[in-house]
Amino acid sequence: MNNDKADKEPIENTEENVSNEIETAEELSVEAQLQEELAKEKDKFLRLFAEFENFKKRTAKERIDLFKTANQEVLQAMLPVLDDFDRALVQIAKSDDEVMLKGVELIHEKLKNTLVSKGLEMVDVKAGDEFNPDFAEAITQIPAPSDDLKGKVVDVVEKGYKLGDKIIRFPKVVIGQ
Known part of the structure; x- marks a missing residue:
């Protein structure tokens, strides 16, 4: 067991x-x-x-x-007023009324400074610059007055503006062909 x-x-x-x-x-x-x-x-x-x-x-x-x-919408609405001031200054400068010219210049500067303080900047495009479709809008082409203006900006019809890094209105330009 x-x-x-x-x-x-x-x-x-x-x-x-x-x-x-x-x-x-x-x-x-x-x-x-x-x-x-x-x-x-x-x-x-x-x-x-x-x-x-x-x-x-x-x-x-x-x-x-x-x-x-x-402020983009408000600033865009103010741009035509700024353009009108620019045109008014050109016409008033042709007249002999210095007091009116000085008054309009003061109002124009005040409006411009206020818009700049809110972040508005002018897009820098001038006659003779190389045309860049990223920064300007070509509204027409004309025969270039000289060979060095072919493919370049001949005239700026309307100024362009940007707010920060964003262009809110492209400058309208004439380019030479």
């Missing part, structure tokens, strides 16, 4: 060992599964966080751009 008992003990120990190994394997499997889920959730969190940071940056940039160009 001793032999029977001795024969049964290793089998029981083996069964215990196998069940312990199965439990350990199951625990490792569950732990690996939990680690995988944790990694997925961590990745999801990092992506969501990065997306939120991008959203914050984008909305901050949009807000800054909005403040920069908030």
Whole structure:
């Protein structure tokens, strides 16, 4: 009978060992599964966080751009008035009325300085400059008065203006062909 008992003990120990190994394997499997889920959730969190940071940056940039160009419509509406002042100054300068010329010049300067303080800048295009369609609008072409004016600005019909880096009215020019 001793032999029977001795024969049964290793089998029981083996069964215990196998069940312990199965439990350990199951625990490792569950732990690996939990680690995988944790990694997925961590990745999801990092992506969501990065997306939120991008959203914050984008909305901050949009807000800054909005403040920069908030006056655009008002400034665009004022540009014809500024043009009229320029034409009036040319005509009044032809007359002999110095007092009226001085008064109109003062009002013109005040209006111009106010618009400049709000961010308005003149687009610098003058006769003789190389024509660049990114910064000027060609309204017509005329035969060039001289060979050196071919493909260049011959006359500026209407001044152009920009607000910050954005051109709100392109200068209208005549180019030589």
